[in-house]
Amino acid sequence: MSAALSLEEAQARLLALAPALAPxxxxxxxxxxxxxxxxxxxxxxQPPADLSAMDGYALGGQGPWQRMGESRAGAPFAGSLSTGQCVRISTGAHLPHGADRVLLQEDAHLAGDTISTDQDPAAGSHVRARGFxxxxxxxxxxxxxxxxxxxxxxxxxxxxxxxxxxRPARIAILDTGDELASDPAHCAPHQIPASNGGMLAAMLAPLGCEVIRLGPIGDDHAALAAALSQAESADILITSGGASVGDHDLVQDALTRWGAQIAFWRIAIKPGKPMMVATRGAQVVLGLPGNPVSCFVTAFLFALPLVRAAMGAAAPLPRRHALVAGEALPAVGKRREFLRAVLGPDGARLSGSQDSSALASLAAADCLIDRPADSPALPAGSTITGFLLHNG
The missing domain is CATH 3.90.105.10 (Molybdopterin biosynthesis moea protein, domain 2)
Incomplete structure (x- = not known):
């Protein structure tokens, strides 16, 4: 069995497979x-002309100034100004020819149509220059x-x-497993509601993809083959569950029978180690783990970057941010770990259980802390890195 790939190597190999979608x-x-x-x-x-940045008076030369009219946004003053002349002007309005500055209305002294001020504004004051x-x-x-x-x-x-x-990527999403119930309101004791498909579709929604939902499908070769036949037109197929090598993990075999070739699998991260990548002609297949947190983390680190790359993103990978540990963090084992955390005034704190099936802590998290393999324990206040999960 080949060694698990590093995150960066797996991402690079995956993005190299991204289909190029026509403009x-x-x-x-x-x-x-x-x-x-x-x-x-x-x-x-933009702006197409010199504009006023404030409400006031557009001035021509030295004052005091005689008011000659008005320049409003969308209705500029038609004439030009000579020394000692001005126009009333509103924010966003064109400066008349001959005006080079704006006197704020609160700094103006009015005596009929004569305008004066205690301090003449400098040339260019309160003007948005053409083309700035x-x-x-x-x-x-x-x-x-x-x-x-x-x-x-x-x-x-x-x-x-x-x-x-x-053009929008066509994404087929297939969640698999005998334990999955399609209706969360009617779930037998031996079942769990199918949640990965809905989660993946929601993650893809901001990219404007065309999503085809398949499943949930049980661990059955015939049912898997029938589902895969509906993914023929997809640019990318994303499966969840059954991608490992257990007795009831049938996805790899089903994909091979469908004509796909396994490119690589097993990534040295936690959660998400059993992720798989395959190709079928120009199609790319991602086999994500069935545990919902593992599914989310691998979708965040791999599926979303793949779709972004296919849709032409210059920088498809998630942006890394410097964070501060809001609490002490334990040492890390042989696999790189991504910890669900919540950002607060004192830094990032773990959002709850880090078990790969714990959805409550995932739902509470707004960032993933990236802890390299073999990292020592860290005290609170340490500088760490990670990824922000959303902006809300």
């Missing part, structure tokens, strides 16, 4: 969570960038109604 045009407002298939440059200049944000032709985002709400706003402001992104 397609997508409305910008529908592109959340997807990745640019090409660099994107500005089609317009970006100019037409500027490269704003590079290929492989994730479309976030702020980037959607940027792309729209840059004059684009569509972007080129990879």
């Amino acid at each position: 397609e045009a997508c409305a910008v407002e529908q592109a959340l969570g997807r990745y640019l298939a090409a660099d994107l440059s500005a089609a317009r200049t 944000d970006f100019r037409e032709g500027d490269r704003l985002l590079v290929r492989g960038t994730a479309m976030t709400p702020a980037r959607i706003a940027l792309v729209l402001a840059a004059g684009h109604g569509q972007v080129s992104v990879a």
Whole structure:
């Protein structure tokens, strides 16, 4: 039996197998969570003219100033200003030709249409100069960038109604095991509710994938073969359970009969050691462990990066963060461990039981502490590293 792979080696080998999905045009407002298939440059200049950053008066030359009219956002003053002239101006409105600064309304002294001040603002005060944000032709985002709400706003402001992104990945999810009940409200004493499939689908949802749910399927060759036949069009098949080599672990054999070839399996991490990777033509298969926490951790570290890579992400792996141990951490054995933890004012504290079946502590966790193999015990306050699980 081959040695278990390190996390980094397994991730590199998996990402090298990622299918390349064809690009397609997508409305910008529908592109959340997807990745640019090409660099994107500005089609317009922002701001398109010198704008006021505050409510007040746009000034021409030295004062006092005679008010000549008004410039509002969307309705600019049509004329130009000479020395000693000004216009009332609102935030976001165009500065008239001849104006070079804005006097705040609270600093202005009004006497009819004559405006004066105790301190003349310097040139450029309270002005958003034309093009200070970006100019037409500027490269704003590079290929492989994730479309976030702020980037959607940027792309729209840059004059684009569509972007080129990879088409959504087609993901088939198959959870297996005789013990799984499809209806959580009607679960016999010898069963447990099937939860991995719903969890995996929820993890994939922010990426905009097309998800096909298969199962739960019992430990039966014919049933597994029938389920696999429904995954023919999937770019990626994710299974949970049955991927090891026990008497009732049939997934590897079923995949081989289906025409898949095992690329590697067994990763030197805890939880998640029995994860398996296979290929079938351009399809990639991930066999995740059946225990729900092991399933979640391997999906976080492998399945999500694979899907991101297939959809064109430039940086598909989860981002590592420096953390502080909020409590003493025990020594680690021969396998690298990922501990569920909660971030608090004093650092990261374990969220509860670290058993690979304990969902309550997973649900409470907002980060995973990464503890390398053979690490010594650490006191509270030590610097550690880990991954944030969500932003909420």
